[in-house]
Amino acid sequence: NAGVTQTPKFRILKIGQSMTLQCTQDMNHNYMYWYRQDPGMGLKLIYYSVGAGITDKGEVPNGYNVSRSTTEDFPLRLELAAPSQTSVYFCASSYSGSISNQPQHFGDGTRLSIL
Amino acid sequence: AQKVTQAQTEISVVEKEDVTLDCVYETRDTTYYLFWYKQPPSGELVFLIRRNSFDEQNEISGRYSWNFQKSTSSFNFTITASQVVDSAVYFCALSEAKAAGNKLTFGGGTRVLVKP
Numbered sequence: 418n419a420g421v422t423q424t425p426k427f428r429i430l431k432i433g434q435s436m437t438l439q440c441t442q443d444m445n446h447n448y449m450y451w452y453r454q455d456p457g458m459g460l461k462l463i464y465y466s467v468g469a470g471i472t473d474k475g476e477v478p479n480g481y482n483v484s485r486s487t488t489e490d491f492p493l494r495l496e497l498a499a500p501s502q503t504s505v506y507f508c509a510s511s512y513s514g515s516i517s518n519q520p521q522h523f524g525d526g527t528r529l530s531i532l
Numbered sequence: 533a534q535k536v537t538q539a540q541t542e543i544s545v546v547e548k549e550d551v552t553l554d555c556v557y558e559t560r561d562t563t564y565y566l567f568w569y570k571q572p573p574s575g576e577l578v579f580l581i582r583r584n585s586f587d588e589q590n591e592i593s594g595r596y597s598w599n600f601q602k603s604t605s606s607f608n609f610t611i612t613a614s615q616v617v618d619s620a621v622y623f624c625a626l627s628e629a630k631a632a633g634n635k636l637t638f639g640g641g642t643r644v645l646v647k648p
Contacts, residue, residue, distance in 0.1 A: 448633050457541075459623060459638035460577075467633045475635065507577065509636055518565040518584075518627045518634045523577040 423487050423508050423524035430498045430531045438493040438527050446513030447513040448489040450475075450521060451483065453504040460507060466491055467513065498531045505529070534559045538639035544648050545614050549617050553609040553642045555624030563629035566607045567636065568599065571621040580622075582609065614646045 424439045441448065447468045452460040452475075462475030466485040480502055482494040491510075495502060505528050509521040535558040544553050557566065568580040580593065583600055591598045595612045611618050624639040 442624065450633070450635070455580070457641075457642045459536075459538075460636075461638075462635055465633045465635060505575070509577075513634070517563075517629055518578040518582070520567060520582050521634075521636060523569075525576050 421508055421510055421522050421524035423506075423527050425527060426525065426529070427528045430495075430529065432498060432531060433479060434498050435494070435496050436498070438495075438508075438529075440491045440493065441489050442469070442491075442508075442510040442522070443489065444510060444512075444522065446510035446522075447488065448521075449485065449512045450509045450511075451460065451481070451493045452507045452509065453477065453502075454507060454526075459511060463493065463506075467504055467521045486523050495529075502529050503529060534561075534564075534626050534628055534637045535622050536637055536639035538624055538642050540642045541640070544644065544645045544647065547616060548613050551611050551614050551618075551644060551646075552630045553611075553622050553624075553644070555607045555609065555639060556603055556625045557605050557607065557624070559626060561628040561630050563613075565629070567625040567627070568598070568607075568609050569623045569625065570643070571623065573620070577623075580609075583648040610642070614644075614647055616646050619644060619646045 421442045435458040450465045451463040466472045508524045512519040512522040537556045564585045570578045599608045621641045625636045
């Protein structure tokens with residue numbers, strides 16, 4: 418029972434490089450999310466998705482893009498990496514059935530440094 | 533707009549002491565959900581509790597207890613007889629029923645250090 422799986426766990430990028438953070442879940446959850454956590458801070462929502470083909474911006478979407486072609490996968494793309502994007506990135510998913518606002522299940526995070 | 537405030541950034545206690553973490557929230561929605569998550573030093577986020585706005589009963593789970601007071605918009609968390617394994621960052625979070633995708637707004641977190 419893997420839950421939410423994120424890859425890679427660690428990555429160092431140079432300024433201006435691009436990369437995709439992968440996220441997959443095996444719980445058949447419709448809702449998926451990407452957060453970033455800066456040192457000593459809480460989590461801030463970057464993008465979220467309520468189902469395959471549907472995505473929307475969160476609180477801090479600038480510099481990122483997402484897609485959701487399947488229920489299982491929700492990759493996050495950084496096009497032109499900047500030092501301000503150095504952070505820990507968490508992917509999460511949650512159930513979207515008749516019981517409202519179920520807890521979100523989180524992956525283990527991706528620690529990204531941009532130098 | 534919804535907001536969650538955890539005024540205590542860090543609390544240090546000696547093992548077996550009780551520790552209470554404060555959480556104050558703001559929302560215009562009449563139906564909402566409150567959560568607590570634990571982030572141990574290993575970094576993952578662990579779900580602890582979910583409470584809806586219509587259920588003001590306090591809850592106890594082992595050494596953990598939660599006090600929800602709508603009158604003061606607070607959802608405080610107490611660890612009784614703390615242990616070293618309780619050392620972690622604890623986050624309070626809010627989700628409004630009307631929010632698309634059940635989005636969560638997190639507080640800034642409270643770091644708890646339990647010394648042996």
